[in-house]
Amino acid sequence: MKKILIAIVALTTMQITIAQENRGTFSGGFESNSQWYQDDEGLGTIAPQDQLRSNNYFTLRYSYDKFTAGIQYELFAPNPLLGYFEGFKGNGIGTYYLNFKHEGLDITGGHFYDQFGSGLIYRSWEDRQLGIDNSIRGVRINYEFTDYLVATAFTGNQRVGFEVSEGTITGLNAELDLSNALDLETGIQIGASYVNRYQTSTSPDLNFPADVGAYSARADITFSKFFLGAEYVYKEQDAFVLDGFVSNNNYQDGRALLLNTGYATKGLGINATFRAVENMGFYSDREASGNAFLTNTINYVPGYTKQQDYAVSNIYVYAPQPIVSPGEGKAGEIGGQIDVYYTAKKGSTLGGKYGTKFEFNYANWSGLDATFDVTNNTYQASLLSRNEKYFEEASVAVKKRFSRNFSTIFTAVHTEYNTTIIEGSGDFLRGDAFIIDALYKLDGGRSVRMDLQHLSADADRGNWAAATAEYAFSPYLSMYVTDLYNYDETDIHYYSVGGSYTRGRTRVAMNYGRQRGGLVCVGGVCRFVPENTGLTLNISTNF
């Protein structure tokens, strides 16, 4: 309450100052995601105790000369939406900051977001769909020494719901652009980072790690049409944690290697990524290791697979496995993916009159080859080893335009999914999905889109079919109806109907229907959402 009052007074003062001097600029936004949950006999689900739930975010930013101040007020009432971290319950100032920028200097006090390298050692970010905000509250300084050397230093505690982490995180990062420094044709950037988590020891053991440091080094090279990148991270020994229980004499270190290479020229682009990780869970509170809501995560280990675009190809999605769990036989993962983008030219056999676009992706992930001592919760593994298959997927999408007004996308996906590893239990699943998506443009900004989807799978709930029809009345207003049907086992229709209106700064969307339970993944990070039915309203506006 006090905090809010202070904030209001501060903002009002700022407003008055501006009104008088007419300087500085405001910007901000409001987003509201609400759902009214219903009992659903067909699904066998009962609405939660608070049937109407709403997640709301108000952000306000004010810039004046070299200063920027920002604040985010959040309201989760009476409870956050299903599947969100319960630490968000209630309301309050979620984040606030004051930033000063002058020439090469950039200083922030308060909450900030940043990442070092690919994020494998450190990334703080916000994703409202996933309910993640692991910004760090503290001080961050970034300084550009020259046009080829930039360094960052920060220290602070991580946001967890409306609290901050017990552990303190400190980070250092330096990036050197050798091509600028030496005036080279070839692009060469190198970087190095150190990130430390300090949390008071809870053990009588003098060797118990209160400080856990992680080091990383990386390099990116671009020569004409080729590019190549490498990153290695080593994390010092941290206490082993199982279900929130911290071990007193079992300390394990972790490491990760990320390689990326590709070739890109007009009409053809290829990218290949390889990554191996061993024990790379890195948390601002050791007791939070492996928690389901992804709170306290310091580093970012996304699933390097393709984010699929349709309902049937989003049921069996890979969730990355960076954490050690001897009981489940997990010590990390190894694998990679290849992407190819190709455009067949206009007038060629494949290209036809308008050109045809092809997208191909192949991803393969396995566990590390490790031996486990389940009694003592220890393991022996090599980072560059492969054992049990966790996930494999091959997909192709062909985008073809037939006339000025008519275009289609054809997608095929073959998935192999280790249900036990990814979800905890279940049979190994193989599935094949086929999707056809057709778009017809009418005049006056109107259009019709339809898709038909099918997935045949040999385990879990078997085969699925889905269809969508969408009609746009104008570039501003559209409506859709969709159904995902598990006709093989459960005979359940996950139907949904809705529409959205967007104009300038504002977007309003409403829909009613059933949400399939399971992993909802955004950006390769997954959150579990229970099955539910209800009316959803999303409002967002920016200014």
Place this chain on the structure above:
Amino acid sequence: MKNLLFVTLIFSFAFAKAQTSLPEITLKNLDGKEISLATLSDDKTVVVSLWATWCVPCIRELDTIAEVYEEMQEEINFELVAISVDDSRSTRRVKPAVMGKGWEYTVLLDPNNDVRRHLGNPNVPLTLIIKNGVIVYRHSSFTPGAEDELFDKFKELAG
């Protein structure tokens, strides 16, 4: 409830006064060179499109505009800067995707979504027209036909 009322009041006041510009952030282009956002629209009007490789309507929008890009460049000085909000999971897919599709846009990378956050975490695609550093038009989502509207708006605002 009272708090909410206060906050709403403050926000509506700010809303009325808002005049948004692009943040003073530098982003890397596909060759790793730093480009300053603040100087993008120096003395000219540009379209900025926030997109991602995993966003179907975004790709539709940029593919559609790409078909007539050269024409529009000549006719109305149309210029588009595509800022990818792909995070580190998919940011390495951006260069092959852009080249593979043969897009001629200036492409910048915003892997930790600094620009997106500055703009209030909008859904992508988000299309902006920037004139002398100030956002003068804003549209999110893409359905076929929206590109014609964008060209018209651009003509009107740039002229």
